[in-house]
Amino acid sequence: MTMVSSVQWVFFIFANTVVIPISIANVFELSSETMAMMIRASLILTGITCILQGWKGHRFPIMEGHSGLLWGIILNLGLSAQALNIGLERIGGGIVTGIVLASLVTILLIACGGFSLLQAIFSPMVMTVYLFLLTFQLMFIFFEGMLKMTSTGVIDIGISLYSVVLALIVATLKMKGNQLISNFSILIGLLGGWLGYVLLFGNDGAGMTTSAPFQLFPLGAPNLEMGIVVVTFVAVLLNLSNTFASINAAEKLLQRRAAKKEFKGSMLITSISTIIGSGFGLVPYTPFTSTIGFLQSTRIYERKPFFIGGALLTIIGIVPILGSFLSMLPVTVGNAVLFVAYMQLFGTAFSSLNGKTFNSNTIFRLAAPVLIGISIMNISPAIFSELPVLIQPFLANGLIMGVIISIILEKGVNWLKYEDQPIKRGKAS
Template identity: 50%
Template sequence: MNQSSNKVTFFASIQWMFFIFVNVVVVPISIGAAFELSTGEIVSILRTSLVVTGAACILQGWIGHRYPLLEGPSGIIWGVMLTLGASAPSLGLSLKEVGGGIATGMLLAGAVTILLALFGAVSFINKIFKPMVMNVFLMLLSIQLAIIFFDGMISVAEDGSMNVTITLFSLVIVIFVAFLKIKGNRLISNFSLLIGIVVGWPIFKLLFPDAGSIASMSEGSGGLILFPLGPPNLQLSIVIMTFIACLLNMSNTFASIQAAAVIYKESPERNRYRNSMLLTGGYSMIGSLFGLVAYAPFASSIGFLESTQIYEKKPYYWGGVMIIALGVVPGLAVMLAQLPITVGNAVLFVAYLQLFGTALKSVRNYAFNSVTVHRFAAPVLLGVSIMMADPKLFTSLPSVIQPLVSNGFIIGVLLSIVLEHTIRWQEDSGTAEKTEQLNSK
């Protein structure tokens, strides 16, 4: 029995390692490309990101919020950084100036996050991020991730057309993993994501030997480089935009902890929020020194947990240890980065279908009518509409606000906050009040 348990822990740890890696590895590579860094600088950011992410996960699970949730580069800040980098020419700034402004904004936001946690502002922040705001957050997050990973499943040829064969293969992986999840026995269902990667990777390489991987780069030096995106500066437009986005990023912490608490059927104490904010603020400040994206707990981890049905923390810890090893040992991260892009995205697409279910469950106790439905429908549908709009539509706006206005996720959450704090909605269910009471404990 003990041997069987050890085997489950081992494979669950490998599954956690792949989940963390696939979610994290694309971020530093895309940031490096956006800011025109050298291969050595990109490898440095990649390895540092893996080490910090592995340590962040372990510490959060141990002394932070104490749930097995991936702590990694925030998708909100990632999108803002890519947009700011792309807008550098229109702002009349060099990429180093933009990167330095981002570093300043992240340092300030990390420090403010730590101060808010130390001075007991958890209850105040909880009042800002009301239950309905968190419901909107989860719904928009699930839709945004589905769009991102669906786009990643589609292989695009050099002429801009779809590579039908590779795209069909990725769809087969989706169907295969979903079938294992739905029809497999408990063991197979729990490891369906890992099986999808282990089976899909070699078959893809056999069928499409010349197709792209997550990363195509030589190993490079990979040594620590301080402020690779640019030294801190006071480019106020960049600093302010980054600072606002990083503060809004705190919604990740509250949404993740609240969603995890539902799974574990418990009410998290206030110190879990405080400790998580302290750690996240610290990671973000450390990360800004090495060109990393600001950190946050991944609410999307809920989809992974519900998909695998493995809730023990031991595999999560070992997955974090393996991620640290990938960053420390030269060449290991680059080797794993040969995972085909479409296979990684197809597997994550299935994992995040569960997150959509979590978002639906979060509103099922609300009885909406023709008036109250606006508090949920307006921010969600506006956010999705902006997500689907052509980014070129926003180029006529002042460059400094383009990253904010063109981000459907941020606009949707901000609208939800405004609606919840300016309109006295008639409650048709006691769910919201109960949730607020639990979160204030």
């Protein structure tokens, strides 16, 4: 069973990883050979980082992968090249500089006792807001990814219906199957869904691609394009919220308290991996809070399958043909299965409230950042086009804005004043 669990980890991590370097390479107009090199670098480094985190970092079976928050920021900056009147290589180089500087500052904070400051900023309520917003953001992404669009921009009914049915089957296996089937419902869904897709529709996934030799700075050499550097720097520091949210959620699920040194070790490994990855054009790393949904779906909490899965992923990156084969997994199948797996994350967000109740005043503490964040997620970024281009990536990102609003509310309002006070009863006359 350990090996089967390890393979399930491989598919889970792979499905969450491979699309990110592909999209970055496309936006920065890189060759298919360079894209393949970035995918290989991503798989190798992701596998190694997962092992290091489980062994010497936070010591939980939590996937370490490319940050969705930074992924969105980097894509947005690349797509804004024309509006900024800056070449893609200058933008890419500025991104690398911002990533490295922020990672070095994080390492410095850890070394100089700044952990308490970070803990104070990312308070439990801020982390609850983050979990709710992350859940909604992932659901939007995976639901949209389940639906196949034709070249004319309309829905492909056959493939989309297949994805919906696959999601229902995986959910049924998770809820109604015996423990063994329930634990491996994700792997069954990915492999069975892939096979069914090929039989019904053929394989329209990516074919075998030749990889270029490993090369440094495919996005552009580091530079001091200050606007780009500042935007990326701030985003990387905000990304630290992922570490606190992931470890806090894992603590509750696995019923083990993480020591301060494990928080520090996790941030140190993330920062070092991020610096190395930036040299190969990779999006910064972070512990995936969404892994909690995967763990709740599989109910396999041991670290051994996680370690083996990380090692297998590294091997897949080293051997190009293996990565090329797995990249043929249909995107709609992966999204359908992950949609079900990440539904569990809503429960994690809800339980993070720890039974806390709100009154008509204190509800703003949660409702304002969550609902504003969701609202921003559901409007077109184009409405911010008249604002300065370099602040658009922040204002158009519902997750970032929700977290920022929550931090401001937690630090700027004394919520104890608005809590319901016990009724004082006078003596009977």
